[in-house]
Amino acid sequence: MSETVQDKVDFLVIANRLPVDRKVDDDGSVSWKSSPGGLVTALEPVMQRKGGAWIGWHGAPDEVVKPFHHDGYDIHPVPLSAQEVEEYYEGFSNATLWPLYHDCIVEPVFHREWWDAFQKVNKRFAEQAAEQAAEGATVWVQDYQLNLVPKYLREMRPDLRIGFFLHIPFPPIELYSRLPWREELVEGLLGADLIGFQTPGAAANFQRLARHRPGVTAARGRAHTPDGRTVVIRDFPISIDSRGFHELATSEKVKAEAAKLREDLGHPGTIIFGVDRLDYTKGLRQRIRAVGELFKEGKLDPHEVVFLQLATPSRERVEEYKILRDDINLLVGQINSKVGSIANRALVYRNESVPREVLAAMYQMADLMLVTPVRDGMNLVAKEYIACRSNDDSALVLSEFAGAARELKQAYMVNPYDIDGMKATIMKALTDSPKIKARKMRSMRRQVFDKTIDVWADNFLTELEGQ
Ligand code: ADQ
Numbered sequence: 120m121s122e123t124v125q126d127k128v129d130f131l132v133i134a135n136r137l138p139v140d141r142k143v144d145d146d147g148s149v150s151w152k153s154s155p156g157g158l159v160t161a162l163e164p165v166m167q168r169k170g171g172a173w174i175g176w177h178g179a180p181d182e183v184v185k186p187f188h189h190d191g192y193d194i195h196p197v198p199l200s201a202q203e204v205e206e207y208y209e210g211f212s213n214a215t216l217w218p219l220y221h222d223c224i225v226e227p228v229f230h231r232e233w234w235d236a237f238q239k240v241n242k243r244f245a246e247q248a249a250e251q252a253a254e255g256a257t258v259w260v261q262d263y264q265l266n267l268v269p270k271y272l273r274e275m276r277p278d279l280r281i282g283f284f285l286h287i288p289f290p291p292i293e294l295y296s297r298l299p300w301r302e303e304l305v306e307g308l309l310g311a312d313l314i315g316f317q318t319p320g321a322a323a324n325f326q327r328l329a330r331h332r333p334g335v336t337a338a339r340g341r342a343h344t345p346d347g348r349t350v351v352i353r354d355f356p357i358s359i360d361s362r363g364f365h366e367l368a369t370s371e372k373v374k375a376e377a378a379k380l381r382e383d384l385g386h387p388g389t390i391i392f393g394v395d396r397l398d399y400t401k402g403l404r405q406r407i408r409a410v411g412e413l414f415k416e417g418k419l420d421p422h423e424v425v426f427l428q429l430a431t432p433s434r435e436r437v438e439e440y441k442i443l444r445d446d447i448n449l450l451v452g453q454i455n456s457k458v459g460s461i462a463n464r465a466l467v468y469r470n471e472s473v474p475r476e477v478l479a480a481m482y483q484m485a486d487l488m489l490v491t492p493v494r495d496g497m498n499l500v501a502k503e504y505i506a507c508r509s510n511d512d513s514a515l516v517l518s519e520f521a522g523a524a525r526e527l528k529q530a531y532m533v534n535p536y537d538i539d540g541m542k543a544t545i546m547k548a549l550t551d552s553p554k555i556k557a558r559k560m561r562s563m564r565r566q567v568f569d570k571t572i573d574v575w576a577d578n579f580l581t582e583l584e585g586q
Pocket of ligand 1 (some may be wrong): 357473
């Protein structure tokens with residue numbers, strides 16, 4: 120395959136971020152490394168097979184980076200100014216759409232300047248794609264930050280096959296209707312030939328909205344637009360590279376790392392584990408409160424049990440995330456001052472991101488996994504735990520508000536708002552018989568190994584290209 124950037128390509132992915140991170144070495148030379156993540160893992164083989172291009176922001180504001188070839192496909196960096204990052208990304212994407220699409224857990228902020236920036240940046244991504252796409256090419260647009268791209272791109276290039284996948288939930292019409300620009304956003308998505316959601320409920324919410332557009336009819340997963348097109352609306356639950364995770368977690372190196380981590384934690388009898396981006400959708404306040412109360416009430420013995428919670432810093436310039444970070448620090452401090460000792464903390468809270476091998480080791484050593492978002496499109500952590508954990512004597516406590524709950528039905532299900540209910544379920548998950556736990560784990564493992572990330576990508580593209 121050629122190492123130079125191609126003029127036109129038959130397959131394009133457009134996402135807010137590129138699949139690569141820039142590394143500057145000690146001698147000042149610049150290289151690009153694949154950034155680990157579900158989406159990149161899923162799409163890299165597809166891109167290599169199809170020899171396509173990826174369009175996205177490279178992560179540095181006010182900087183223009185030339186297109187380059189990486190690992191079998193082209194990379195087209197889209198420039199963003201510092202003000203656009205603030206208004207399009209931190210503002211409209213993460214302080215307007217993100218809370219609105221997650222049940223308005225915090226109040227969405229509406230600013231007209233943010234909306235202007237959102238349109239402008241979406242247009243720039245669409246223009247870049249229109250320029251790079253060969254006649255009749257397939258374009259796959261990712262996520263809410265690029266909600267308007269399908270419409271803009273269709274206007275510029277009606278010959279293209281356009282797919283859109285939403286990684287986060289899609290809210291019911293009653294919440295969505297608050298958005299001053301609701302019509303424009305629905306129109307934006309209807310520019311696609313295929314719109315994929317994480318769950319049938321999200322797809323149904325969108326279909327109901329689409330039906331309200333003048334001249335649009337929508338039923339049974341299909342919308343017919345006034346310009347005579349049919350748009351397919353369907354769920355495609357995303358997954359993980361299950362085998363990759365399993366192999367990593369069961370490698371000698373990672374097993375040794377798990378043993379060392381257990382040692383570092385004081386060799387507790389039971390390890391409870393949680394790992395999330397530090398985001399208010401992930402239910403951290405409720406989860407930490409529930410486990411803290413179990414320690415305080417003596418139901419969990421701090422000499423026997425450790426709760427390890429990792430939280431990756433996220434969107435740190437957005438106000439609600441700063442408030443959350445301070446709240447969690449306070450809550451953890453309060454609990455640890457009441458239970459455990461300096462030498463023996465009940466709750467080990469680490470506000471950091473860890474490499475994939477360390478994460479796999481943590482999954483491998485965790486006896487009980489807590490995944491308790493108050494709303495989540497899917498939640499990959501739940502699936503990663505199942506894939507990594509080879510020991511049957513394990514348990515997953517899962518929020519019914521995560522998309523993953525539709526597939527991992529055998530998990531110990533909780534409503535994260537019900538603290539007492541969550542406490543009771545955590546105790547049940549810890550004390551159920553090994554036979555019951557093994558049955559649950561086996562059933563969830565089957566699910567996670569059958570429905571992998573490749574299946575997700577293949578299903579989406581077969582539907583899009585088969586139309
Ligand atoms: P996220 O909200 O980011 O994704 P999630 O699905 O849980 O949520 O994925 C997080 C990823 O980051 C996981 O792969 C996890 O292993 C990793 N991660 C989290 N904390 C980490 C840490 N401290 N160190 C290292 N790695 C860490 C959005 C939607 C989800 C949807 C995904 C994919 O919000 O609902 O499942 O996209 O579609």
